[in-house]
Amino acid sequence: MAADAPTLSSQERAGKAFPVSWDQFHRDCRALTWRLNEVGPFHAVVAITRGGLVPAAIVARELGVRVIDTVCIASYDHDKQGELQVLKGVSADTAKLGGGTGKGLLIVDDLVDTGKTGRLVRDMMPDAHFATVYAKPMGRPLVDTYITEVSQDTWIFFPWDTALSFQPPIRDGAA
Ligand SMILES: O=P(O)(O)OC[C@H]1O[C@H](OP(=O)(O)OP(=O)(O)O)[C@H](O)[C@@H]1O
Numbered sequence: 001m002a003a004d005a006p007t008l009s010s011q012e013r014a015g016k017a018f019p020v021s022w023d024q025f026h027r028d029c030r031a032l033t034w035r036l037n038e039v040g041p042f043h044a045v046v047a048i049t050r051g052g053l054v055p056a057a058i059v060a061r062e063l064g065v066r067v068i069d070t071v072c073i074a075s076y077d078h079d080k081q082g083e084l085q086v087l088k089g090v091s092a093d094t095a096k097l098g099g100g101t102g103k104g105l106l107i108v109d110d111l112v113d114t115g116k117t118g119r120l121v122r123d124m125m126p127d128a129h130f131a132t133v134y135a136k137p138m139g140r141p142l143v144d145t146y147i148t149e150v151s152q153d154t155w156i157f158f159p160w161d162t163a164l165s166f167q168p169p170i171r172d173g174a175a
């Protein structure tokens with residue numbers, strides 16, 4: 001499982017912060033759907049939980065897809081990546097819709113970073129279309145469609161993980 005992907009230090013991971021608001025995320029999901037609309041139709045959407053649940057709901061709504069399944073994978077404890085754990089695979093019904101290889105299925109996640117999660121889901125469903133909202137360079141080759149690329153040393157802060165807080169002025173040393 002992604003034995004070739006180097007381990008990144010916290011410094012390499014969190015060099016730059018890229019905070020995303022709900023409004024921005026919704027717009028980026030809609031932009032993603034415009035692209036996916038050219039590729040479909042899809043039998044079902046498969047969300048990679050938990051981060052993929054939010055974009056999957058928006059994309060499925062925009063594409064008019066009502067069959068939604070999940071693959072439940074955990075690997076990060078905040079910004080530290082551990083071993084990937086597959087907590088749940090696709091259901092038998094969804095696997096049948098994808099003909100056993102994922103053909104006609106749309107896999108959605110919030111982002112690819114090192115690509116470890118993406119490689120795992122691609123191995124599970126090699127003919128599925130894999131879409132993410134954001135992509136970092138190491139994971140980008142695994143994604144069929146994405147909207148915004150950020151550098152590898154950028155950490156994306158999603159709106160469901162954050163809250164508004166005071167920021168010191170830039171001239172006082174804020175990053
Ligand atoms: O390309 P990678 O380096 O594998 O990282 C990308 C994955 O990491 C995050 O999930 P995480 O494992 O943190 O779980 P979560 O979705 O429940 O937050 C994110 O939602 C992607 O699924």
Ligand SMILES: [Mg+2]
Nearest residue numbers: 049050051052
């Ligand atoms: Mg995830």
